[in-house]
Structures are given as structure tokens and as C-alpha cells.
Amino acid sequence: MRMDDAVHIMNQEVLVLNSDYEPLNVCTARRAIVLVYMGKAEILHANPEYRVQSVKHSYDMPSVVKLRSQVKRPLPELKLSRRTIFARDNFTCQYCGITTKDLTIDHVVPRHAGGPATWDNLVACCKRCNIKKGDKLPHQVGMKLMRTPRRPRYTPYISLTKYISGRKNQIWKDYLPVFADIVSD
Numbered sequence: 001m002r003m004d005d006a007v008h009i010m011n012q013e014v015l016v017l018n019s020d021y022e023p024l025n026v027c028t029a030r031r032a033i034v035l036v037y038m039g040k041a042e043i044l045h046a047n048p049e050y051r052v053q054s055v056k057h058s059y060d061m062p063s064v065v066k067l068r069s070q071v072k073r074p075l076p077e078l079k080l081s082r083r084t085i086f087a088r089d090n091f092t093c094q095y096c097g098i099t100t101k102d103l104t105i106d107h108v109v110p111r112h113a114g115g116p117a118t119w120d121n122l123v124a125c126c127k128r129c130n131i132k133k134g135d136k137l138p139h140q141v142g143m144k145l146m147r148t149p150r151r152p153r154y155t156p157y158i159s160l161t162k163y164i165s166g167r168k169n170q171i172w173k174d175y176l177p178v179f180a181d182i183v184s185d
Helices: 003-010 029-037 082-088 127-133 160-166
Strands: 013-017 023-028 041-053 058-067 103-107 122-126
Touching: 003 029, 013 029, 023 029, 023 160, 029 041, 029 058, 082 103, 082 122, 082 160, 103 127, 122 127
Parallel strands: 013 058
Antiparallel strands: 013 023, 041 058, 103 122
């Protein structure tokens, strides 16, 4: 195995669950192996393709680990940002439905008309639709939103972006709660 491959494998993401199976964090495989080695976590699911060999031990490459003791954390605050708007809207233009990483943020009610920078007024928008809409209301240019924007009710401990990408991982999906207001599948 080449060194580049080993580094890539050790940087793969691992879902970390609290002792009550609540999703708590996403870390690298390197960090997860350290948690297992130190006796702080146990491997629930491993990637059978890879094993980590030390001088004295051999470990399965973890995909999901569970902490042995409960970690108490305050409920995180879901921050309004470009990244969380894109994640909430699943990197999909809310006007035409195209899925792309090349998006902009659109104020449904334009700023000059008093539109605030809030969860209920910001949507992911492709550049073509953003230019077409300009500084008008959607109905003024014959456009309609695919769904009404709103603040997600669920605030995951892991970032919204990691939560949504994690919902696409077949193993992680069993441990991540489903919330209808977050588009993820």
C-alpha cells in the first residue's frame, strides 16, 4: 500500500456515537482508532477492506464507534450560514431544481424591499435563476419556490452538512435520526 493511500484511509470519516447511541461527532479514522485503543470507545461497524496493524495489535478500520461513557454536551445552536443554507436545500436550486455545487444564496424577498437574512428568506439558487430573478419577488418574474424555506427543527450535534452527507451512508443511516424538514435522500 502506498503512503498516500494509507494517509487517505486514516483520514476517512467515522461516526462517533454517545453511549446512548446518539450521534455526537464525526472524526477521522485515526482519531477513532486512538479512542478504541485507549478503551474509550468500541467499534460498532468496521470497514472489512482495511485493518490497522500496530506492533502488538490489529484493529478493524472503524466506520462507526460508540463511546463507553456518556458525554454531556449542551444542545448546539444551528448557525445561519451559506453552508447550512446549501445543506438544508441539498445543494439544489430552489427555483429550477438543478443540483450543483455552484450555487448562490438568494433573498426571496430582496434586501432592498426589506427582506431579512433569515432562514425563512434565504434559499440556494443557481446563478442562472438568480440572474433571472434579479431584485424582484419570484412571482413578478414567473418563478416559484420548490418548497417554503424555514429553519430546520432538528439541530444535530454533528454539523448539518455532515448530517446530510451521513444520511447517504448506508451504515451511518441506521444511527442518524430522520427529520422530514431536512432534505437528505
